Each structure stands twice: as C-alpha cells, then as structure tokens.
Amino acid sequence: MKMDTDVLKIFRELSRIPRESGNEKEVSNWIKSWAESLGLPVVQDDIWDLIITKPASAGYEDHEPVLMQAHIDMVCEKNSDSDHDFAKDPIELKLDGDWIVSANGTTLGADDGIGVSAAMAVLADDTLPHPSLEVVFTVQEETTFAGAESIDVSAIKSRRMINLDHADEAELIVGSCGGTGAKFTLPLIRESAAPSGWSGYRIRLFGLKGGHSGEDIHRGRGNAISLLLRLLETPELRVVSISGGTNRLAIPREAEAVVLAPDGETLEAILADVKQTFRKEYSGAAPDLDITAEPVDGGGSANVAGTAAAADGAVLLPLTADAMQMISAAVRLYPNGIAQMNGSFEGLVESSDNIGIISTEGDVLTLVSEVRGAYQSTVQDITGTIDTLAALLGASVEYFNGYVPWEFEADSKLRDLAVSTYTEMFGGEMRQLALHAGLECGFFAEKIPGLDLISIGPNCQYFHSPEERVSVTSVEHFYSFLKALLRKL
Numbered sequence: 001m002k003m004d005t006d007v008l009k010i011f012r013e014l015s016r017i018p019r020e021s022g023n024e025k026e027v028s029n030w031i032k033s034w035a036e037s038l039g040l041p042v043v044q045d046d047i048w049d050l051i052i053t054k055p056a057s058a059g060y061e062d063h064e065p066v067l068m069q070a071h072i073d074m075v076c077e078k079n080s081d082s083d084h085d086f087a088k089d090p091i092e093l094k095l096d097g098d099w100i101v102s103a104n105g106t107t108l109g110a111d112d113g114i115g116v117s118a119a120m121a122v123l124a125d126d127t128l129p130h131p132s133l134e135v136v137f138t139v140q141e142e143t144t145f146a147g148a149e150s151i152d153v154s155a156i157k158s159r160r161m162i163n164l165d166h167a168d169e170a171e172l173i174v175g176s177c178g179g180t181g182a183k184f185t186l187p188l189i190r191e192s193a194a195p196s197g198w199s200g201y202r203i204r205l206f207g208l209k210g211g212h213s214g215e216d217i218h219r220g221r222g223n224a225i226s227l228l229l230r231l232l233e234t235p236e237l238r239v240v241s242i243s244g245g246t247n248r249l250a251i252p253r254e255a256e257a258v259v260l261a262p263d264g265e266t267l268e269a270i271l272a273d274v275k276q277t278f279r280k281e282y283s284g285a286a287p288d289l290d291i292t293a294e295p296v297d298g299g300g301s302a303n304v305a306g307t308a309a310a311a312d313g314a315v316l317l318p319l320t321a322d323a324m325q326m327i328s329a330a331v332r333l334y335p336n337g338i339a340q341m342n343g344s345f346e347g348l349v350e351s352s353d354n355i356g357i358i359s360t361e362g363d364v365l366t367l368v369s370e371v372r373g374a375y376q377s378t379v380q381d382i383t384g385t386i387d388t389l390a391a392l393l394g395a396s397v398e399y400f401n402g403y404v405p406w407e408f409e410a411d412s413k414l415r416d417l418a419v420s421t422y423t424e425m426f427g428g429e430m431r432q433l434a435l436h437a438g439l440e441c442g443f444f445a446e447k448i449p450g451l452d453l454i455s456i457g458p459n460c461q462y463f464h465s466p467e468e469r470v471s472v473t474s475v476e477h478f479y480s481f482l483k484a485l486l487r488k489l
C-alpha cells in the first residue's frame, strides 16, 4: 500500500507512542531499544536526548562523518470535538489523497516525526552507502529548545550536519534567527479619586489577524496593543487598566482596557472615529477590526463617594496623567515590529521585536516581547534599545528563554552539494532561504565550531494545527534526496 515505505512504516510505529514536548521518556526509550536491537551504540542523556552512531558502509571508511538531527517531541493540538488523550493515545494515520493526516482530529506530528523516521530508516538499512553516521534526536524543540541547548556534543566528530526539520522539499534552509524574551516593568501611580459623575467602560479592540511573532511580523497585520494605546491617548478618557495579548510569540489580535468617560455618547463618538481610522489603515489585513464598549458596572454610572465602581463594588481609580504619559512613552518607543530587513535575502526580515502582552496589574505596567535577529549582535542592538528606554523611564527589564542564531555562512560545501544533487535528481533549482524563526541548528552551530549545516524536509502543511499533513510522494522525494546526499558525502 501507499504508506508501506521504509520511512512511513517507521513513522506509523513512532506515532503510536505519545511524545508531547516534555513527555519524551517513553519514545526516547523506545528508539533506544530499537537502535540497540540493531547493534548500534546509543547514548541517552537525563532529559532523553539520544545520540546513535552507525559505522561507515564498505568503501566509505575514510570519509568524514556526517551528523543527522531531528526532534522527537511534537506539538499537541486537537479539534474541540476530539477526545484524544495526548498522554496515552496513539495517533493513527489516515490517507487523504496524497496527504497523510491524523485520524484522531489532532496534530499529526510529521513535525518532526518524519525527520526522525527518515534518520531511523537510514540507520536500519544496511544496503545504503554512507560515511559513518551520528544521529542526534533532541527533545522539547517545540517549547524551550532544552534538548538542543543542553545536549553534550563533546563526543560528536562530525563537522557536517543535516537537520531534518524543514517542510518543503524544494527548499534548503541556510540560516535561522536568534532571539530572547523580554519582560519590561514600570511602576504606575493612580489618582485618589475618579472624576465626579464619570462612568466606567470596558473597551475591546479585536478582529486583527495575528500570526507568528517572527514569520508574520512583516505582513502588516497590525498589533492590537499599539492600536489600543493610540485610542487610549484620547484626552477625554481616563485609563483604569489595560490588558492584551496572550503569548509573546504571537502578534496580539485583541486588547482591552477599562476606562472612565464623562458619558456614553462622548465615548461612542470617540470610538466611532478611531474605528473608522483603523479600519481604513487595516482594510486589507483586518477588514473585521472592531472596537466595542460596555459599561463595567452593568448600568453605566454607579458612583461610590465620587468614584466610579465596577459591578463587584471595586472602585475604579484612574491612572494619573503622568502615569498614562509614561505608558504612552513606553509603548510608543519600545521596539515593536520590523527593526531591519535582511540585505542578503530579498523579503526576509533581519531583526524584529513583537510586543505580545501588555498588562497593568498591581499598578505595574508589564510589556512582554520577543526579540529576534539573524545575528546575536542585532538581537543585542534591540535589547540595547529596550535597556535605554528602561533607563529613561525608570523601568526594569528581564530577559529570558534566549537562543542563538544560525548565522548564514557565505561558503558551504554541503549546501553546494545539496543544490547540485537536487538539480540532478529533480531538475529546477532548490530555493535557498533563511528563516526569521528559531531552529535548533543555532545551538549546534554554536557548540560545534566550523560546522557546515543545512536543513531539509518533505512537503508538509498546517504545522501545529489539527490540519497538519505531509505528502506521501514528497516523503519519497525527500528520502531519496537524503540517500543521494549521504552517498555523495
């Protein structure tokens, strides 16, 4: 049958074992026993990363070794009507034309189960010509990069590495960005009373498209936090609280604020005006952009000793004008969006920042963002701007979850060989591109000086969603391409 190939048979077995990021022990042990049953040496570390080695085939004993790498964890997303339990249920594969999808309404785990299966198929096949192989399987790629970050590569001899985590057979990845999370906090001061007779309202701005904080940052989709701030600067409003965004790695689609306004009509007029402006600016990217307001106390004008109050009786004290000015300064001057385009790759963002979360809890303004750059130095250029802003405003900054870029190298024998092999096999030219997203490759490039590195993979679509699918035909192309590369190395 169609799915009865070396790679897909292994993928089907691998899919039986749960492997959500952080829960890789069982799958790691399964791969370990599998490799040992083939007589291959395996090293397993205490977070379940694996290094498997296989000697060179006859005639390749004096060739330089090659490293293949993939991640064994997967993103676990399911449809709301799926009762799949990612902790124990197998993922069953289903054919839909040329595509393999999950039969359980879940992510398929082709990311990166196909890369893992291809490397295992090479390890299992004693008829293939290849140099000595070092296969590295990492954990937690989808969450923290902990596997790639902490794996001990001191025993690795290879200076050539093929990462098997890409999603297009006609593309060759040649670089990826580095980055860091940033948490910026600024103390705020409130008035001791609200303006007499004013009422509280919750304003919601929503309907933006959002997207990946790196790969979609150049698409002009708008940031709900910046837009809401522009609205809140209207002098007729007093701001009580602001919140927006759920994850620094996503461009925020929604943001909301509790404000005080002199009356409902004034507020309605302000919102209608701003909405018209924003809809015009984002008519292409967010035609459904909307701004709504509702009274927070349910009636619109409950006053407690001259101050507005919410339904639960909480007094709504607005931020002082100075505090609001500080928030404006912080959000307006904080790096947000594209910092610079990449001069080597047309249309690729070189560095960026995304304000993904805002909150004013506990009288502290918090902004959380994700900084990215093709070079560690351009990441630092942006964090330098954030540090400068923090010093100016008396705010503080913490950086977390940093990861290193895989910097593009002008000379790469492995890349040249991949490109010429692809043209020989399939005709046409392989597209070379760098990503404005993080890959594990960055950690290996940093740990193994002089490492020549590429990333490849078969055609997959809708990663990280229950629609995730991989092309059967493309898996065959990808695997024959991998075998041809190994034969030439």
Ligand SMILES: [Zn+2]
Pocket: 071, 111, 112, 141, 165
């Ligand atoms: Zn992946």
